[in-house]
Amino acid sequence: MGDFTPFPVIGKPEPLLSLVEVSKLYDGATPFLALDRVSLDVREGEFISIIGPSGSGKSTLLHLLGCLDRPTGGEVFVQGKPLSAMSDDGVADIRRDTIGFVFQAFNLAPTLNVFKNVELPLMIRGVPQKERQETVSRNLETVGLTDKAGSMPWQLSGGQKQRVAIARALANNPKVILADEPTGNLDTKSSREVMDHISSLCRDRGLTVILVTHEQNLAGMADRIVRIVDGRIAPEARKKGERRRFA
Ligand SMILES: Nc1ncnc2c1ncn2[C@@H]1O[C@H](COP(=O)(O)OP(=O)(O)OP(=O)(O)O)[C@@H](O)[C@H]1O
Numbered sequence: 001m002g003d004f005t006p007f008p009v010i011g012k013p014e015p016l017l018s019l020v021e022v023s024k025l026y027d028g029a030t031p032f033l034a035l036d037r038v039s040l041d042v043r044e045g046e047f048i049s050i051i052g053p054s055g056s057g058k059s060t061l062l063h064l065l066g067c068l069d070r071p072t073g074g075e076v077f078v079q080g081k082p083l084s085a086m087s088d089d090g091v092a093d094i095r096r097d098t099i100g101f102v103f104q105a106f107n108l109a110p111t112l113n114v115f116k117n118v119e120l121p122l123m124i125r126g127v128p129q130k131e132r133q134e135t136v137s138r139n140l141e142t143v144g145l146t147d148k149a150g151s152m153p154w155q156l157s158g159g160q161k162q163r164v165a166i167a168r169a170l171a172n173n174p175k176v177i178l179a180d181e182p183t184g185n186l187d188t189k190s191s192r193e194v195m196d197h198i199s200s201l202c203r204d205r206g207l208t209v210i211l212v213t214h215e216q217n218l219a220g221m222a223d224r225i226v227r228i229v230d231g232r233i234a235p236e237a238r239k240k241g242e243r244r245r246f247a
């Protein structure tokens with residue numbers, strides 16, 4: 001009789017994004033270690049918020065998670081594949097197909113109306129017109145801006161502009177939305193409105209969301225809070241439902 005072969009172990013699915021002991025050293029006259037051996041797994045469908053003081057490394061972390069930059073130490077894995085093994089073109093493909101970005105400054109093209117702003121990434125990808133039309137309409141509906149399709153960015157409120165930016169980030173049907181202080185320029189009501197859209201994307205569409213914010217009431221809407229201090233993850237991270245342990 002042969003050796004006993006155990007049943008294959010069916011493990012947890014691969015994290016969507018994974019940082020393993022990742023560091024980022026900004027080189028220059030005074031080199032600065034912005035991230036120091038950070039490890040983080042992001043699973044599909046998770047809503048994570050990243051908090052921490054100004055200059056602690058939040059945006060740097062988000063840039064690495066979004067494959068906008070490469071680490072100077074450690075490894076970034078996207079769906080189990082190491083970034084260091086990919087060419088710059090390969091990384092650009094991953095970014096385009098997997099990740100949608102929403103930043104604090106709305107970055108809408110000022111001379112294009114709402115519809116065309118959301119359509120832009122699809123044009124760049126060479127998507128045929130009929131499909132572009134359908135996708136833009138669907139995404140504008142998702143963020144509740146169907147009636148503003150013909151408006152110019154200057155005719156919109158801050159919250160509406162940010163929702164256009166979300167619709168645009170959704171254009172390529174990404175797996176994950178990375179948002180860096182998306183409500184930083186907004187009043188409380190608009191912030192809430194934008195956050196409600198972001199959290200419903202996660203809940204209803206199973207989208208993965210990683211949100212950098214300094215507002216703790218917004219951070220609290222996430223499943224998990226990751227706190228960065230001096231380029232390292234602080235141990236106060238909590239799961240939803242647990243008592244808050246950070247001040
Ligand atoms: N290109 C760069 N060259 C040198 N240092 C940099 C560079 N970019 C960022 N840093 C430094 O790295 C540290 C982390 O910056 P980062 O932008 O990640 O902070 P942050 O947590 O997003 O801050 P904030 O809340 O103010 O946006 C800061 O001390 C910053 O000065």
Ligand SMILES: [Mg+2]
Nearest residue numbers: 058059060180
């Ligand atoms: Mg920042």
